[in-house]
Amino acid sequence: MIEIKNLKKYYEDRLILEITNLNFSKGKIYSILGRNGAGKSTLLKILGGILSYDEGNLRYDRDNVILSTQEPLFFKGNVIYNLTEPFKLRNLKVELDKVTIFLKEFQIEKLKESSVDNLSGGEKAKIQFIRTILYNKKILLLDEPTASMDKKSTYVVERILSELRDMGCLIIIVTHDYEQAVRISNYIYEVDEGKIIQRGT
Ligand SMILES: Nc1ncnc2c1ncn2[C@@H]1O[C@H](COP(=O)(O)OP(=O)(O)OP(=O)(O)O)[C@@H](O)[C@H]1O
Numbered sequence: 001m002i003e004i005k006n007l008k009k010y011y012e013d014r015l016i017l018e019i020t021n022l023n024f025s026k027g028k029i030y031s032i033l034g035r036n037g038a039g040k041s042t043l044l045k046i047l048g049g050i051l052s053y054d055e056g057n058l059r060y061d062r063d064n065v066i067l068s069t070q071e072p073l074f075f076k077g078n079v080i081y082n083l084t085e086p087f088k089l090r091n092l093k094v095e096l097d098k099v100t101i102f103l104k105e106f107q108i109e110k111l112k113e114s115s116v117d118n119l120s121g122g123e124k125a126k127i128q129f130i131r132t133i134l135y136n137k138k139i140l141l142l143d144e145p146t147a148s149m150d151k152k153s154t155y156v157v158e159r160i161l162s163e164l165r166d167m168g169c170l171i172i173i174v175t176h177d178y179e180q181a182v183r184i185s186n187y188i189y190e191v192d193e194g195k196i197i198q199r200g201t
């Protein structure tokens, strides 16, 4: 559960986000649509704890959140390193069996030893998605996770997200793909000039 009250975020003196009252519940998928520059990534970064805000209150379990940013960040190294080292560093369990399963699901087992620098945009997005899921968090914030993926891989992501939702996760996904929002979400929101409006269920 996430509760947002009277949230305001400025860049210099420009008001970027203004959300009066908004709640997100567990076991649901929320899609957030909106024009370029509307404030979608800003909202996710604030909820992900990597960006400060100027006014308002946020209530949720911050330890149970994982943010997948719009631009992926990786360690220098190969795919396996990037799917294990982040967990080792945090003293979390490394789940190699799951890594193998997810690489198979996306049909990229052969990339295991490849340097992430050399991956295509869609391949990077897949590794970023797998890494996000491996954190086993209850709140997932995903900023355009499938923007560079092909159809088949997009459907794999959507199926995995639906399964996580059914297991009780709260998922907020930013997307420009309205059809995707309709396919997977319980609620559709639009950010417009920093304000958020519910567009459908
Ligand atoms: N660090 C910053 N300093 C000043 N302005 C910023 C900064 N980061 C973002 N902005 C501005 O804030 C606005 C919202 O940006 P944001 O990244 O949230 O948009 P978005 O809805 O995610 O857009 P897109 O669909 O292109 O990803 C934009 O106008 C952007 O230029």
Ligand SMILES: [Mg+2]
Residues within 6 Å of the ligand: 040, 041, 042, 070, 143
């Ligand atoms: Mg964005």
